[in-house]
Amino acid sequence: MSRFDYIYMLKQVEEKGRELYRGDFAIDDIDRPIVMKLIAYFLRDGEVAAKEKLDLHKGLLLTGPIGCGKTSIMRILSNFSLPDHRPFLKSSQEISLEFADLGSDLILKYSRRAFNPYKRMPYVHCFDDLGFEPLVNYWGNKINLMAEILFTRYNLMHSHGMITHAITRLNAAQLGAIYGDHLRSRMREMFNLIAFQPDSRDKRK
Template sequence: MKTKTIRTPYDYHLLVQQLEEHGKTVYGPAFKIEEIDRPVVLKLLAYFLQDEEVAQSEGLDLRKGVFLTGKIGCGKTSLITLMRPLSADAYMPHMVSCREISFEFSKIGYDIISRYSRNAFFPYTDTPRVHCFDDLGVEQPVNHWGNSCNVMAEILLSRYDLWISNQMITHVTTNLNSQELEETYGNRLRSRMRGMFNLIAFNSDSIDKRI
């Protein structure tokens, strides 16, 4: 059986080694990329390097963002953080905690939604900023002057519209499964997520890196 030759300028075996070394520098000498996590790492490398051939072979659409899901402690946040230096400036994600966004809403109100949606452009340009919303689902319901709002749902719905109109890329990390997402944010948002994200999931047997 003939297999398709994938053309790529990158040595992924070497990249994984370098990523692990960088991880040791950032997170300590115990950092290690486990064998079970390598399929996820390969997908993330292909995506953030914008390697079209490998991304296509991995079923990734480079016009969409990354929806990275896995159980608590599997290393979602650390891997996205380590991918940032590999990205071109326009694609480098700004990491922001969903929990911090909920706290900001309680202080300053609905302007926080604009900050991460229609105002999320580089100054004096029409180039949208890439944001990675970390730990979607851990934020608490909050009020601002008695007004309740599902802040992350509103931000993601707005960014979906901006993805359609301005190619605004969004990334998310979460511990939630599809049913929990729908229960928390509603079917309207979940259906749009299918359009704006590449789903990348850790293996359920991936170990807790915090131990």
């Protein structure tokens, strides 16, 4: 038995969705098992997480069809997270645009410098639309910026417990084609894979 009331928490998620998005926000039946898993993760409910085969030392790779509500659900649930585990959401495309201003320091911003200066705890980052960012120019060479950030955060996961989340509509094979098998194997270590059903309703309509 969990110490949390998941029916109550689901209602709280819907209420927060109505506050942040629209008045008729509701969790569809088809999405409910996914949202329940995410609630367990963000509440750090070890007993339910273990039952759902979620590793609380890993981040989340949230996948699903376009418009199914991946980003909105992640934003809503971050409000129920403990402060030290609350993710900072940013799209991969925005990060690539930042590179024009910061250059290679941008990789450090999201990796070796991504620590709370007072607690020395690593910040949790969530990268949205992973796999759709453009390559960036670095000294005349095209580099995959997100691959560099993910590699560095992977190392920091092992050395400092750094947690990374990502949201994408790509599957594992498609991510492997973009980032290579070397990073794909590390992503298995970094993430709990949570996938919305392919026929999950497009919430934008």
